[in-house]
Amino acid sequence: MQYTDTGVTPGEQTNYRVEVTDGSTTIRGNYSDPITVATTASTAYDQIVNADGPQAYWRLGEPVGTATSVDSSGQSNNGPFTGVTLGGAGAIAGNTAMTISTTTGRMVGEKASSMPQQFTVEAWVKQSGTNRGGRIIGFGNSKTASSAINDRMLYMRTNGSIVFGVNDGSQRTLTGLSGKNDGNWHHVVGTYDNGAMKLYVDGMLRGSAQVGPASLYYGWWRVGYDLTNSWPGGGATQTGMGIDEAAVYPYALTPVQVQSHYAAR
Numbered sequence: 001m002q003y004t005d006t007g008v009t010p011g012e013q014t015n016y017r018v019e020v021t022d023g024s025t026t027i028r029g030n031y032s033d034p035i036t037v038a039t040t041a042s043t044a045y046d047q048i049v050n051a052d053g054p055q056a057y058w059r060l061g062e063p064v065g066t067a068t069s070v071d072s073s074g075q076s077n078n079g080p081f082t083g084v085t086l087g088g089a090g091a092i093a094g095n096t097a098m099t100i101s102t103t104t105g106r107m108v109g110e111k112a113s114s115m116p117q118q119f120t121v122e123a124w125v126k127q128s129g130t131n132r133g134g135r136i137i138g139f140g141n142s143k144t145a146s147s148a149i150n151d152r153m154l155y156m157r158t159n160g161s162i163v164f165g166v167n168d169g170s171q172r173t174l175t176g177l178s179g180k181n182d183g184n185w186h187h188v189v190g191t192y193d194n195g196a197m198k199l200y201v202d203g204m205l206r207g208s209a210q211v212g213p214a215s216l217y218y219g220w221w222r223v224g225y226d227l228t229n230s231w232p233g234g235g236a237t238q239t240g241m242g243i244d245e246a247a248v249y250p251y252a253l254t255p256v257q258v259q260s261h262y263a264a265r
């Protein structure tokens with residue numbers, strides 16, 4: 001049984017109870033604990049993402065001038081914005097996006113993780129301009145600067161192709177079609193499950209490979225810039241990239257889950 005209450009105000013607290021009647025006898029349950037009505041309108045998209053259990057979900061919808069990105073997954077992996085502009089038109093209606101405004105613009109979640117061997121990285125990305133690309137989301141060993149060691153990432157090459165990169169001792173990459181730096185939002189997903197890598201772009205599987213264990217190091221999940229110069233086609237100028245609805249999951253999303261996220265836009 002489900003009930004959607006449309007008559008409440010964001011921020012308001014309310015209680016509910018269940019009442020059952022057959023017309024002559026009525027049984028009433030106790031009132032629930034107070035529930036605070038969400039201050040940000042939910043969209044179908046964010047409900048679908050949260051139903052799939054992300055370990056971090058940065059909607060990147062904070063207003064201009066906000067210092068900290070809020071993790072909407074409930075896991076409290078908030079983090080500071082550096083070199084980004086907020087408040088730009090988002091990929092998902094009703095919630096804005098972040099735009100990289102310097103060559104190293106990024107957001108880094110404050111919680112360290114250790115060498116995940118099962119994960120998904122997901123985001124929406126928009127970029128345009130000759131030779132523009134950049135890193136979208138991934139793992140790196142620096143919380144506050146550029147990471148000397150980084151992988152488990154999605155980035156865009158200067159030709160606009162999306163790359164999913166994992167380091168198993170060698171740099172393993174899956175590369176999508178070129179031309180995604182076309183000024184439109186694209187949904188990009190990399191999944192990894194004990195060596196099984198998959199890259200999805202706009203809901204379509206664009207590459208898969210079986211590789212070794214991903215590099216063992218402590219690091220942070222980062223949205224936006226990190227060092228990609230040593231990676232195939234990496235190091236594209238990051239400035240101007242829009243990134244939205246960035247999420248990390250502690251397992252590999254299935255193709256059906258990836259398509260449902262893409263279709264929910």
Ligand SMILES: [Ca+2]
Binds near residue numbers: 061
């Ligand atoms: Ca957003």
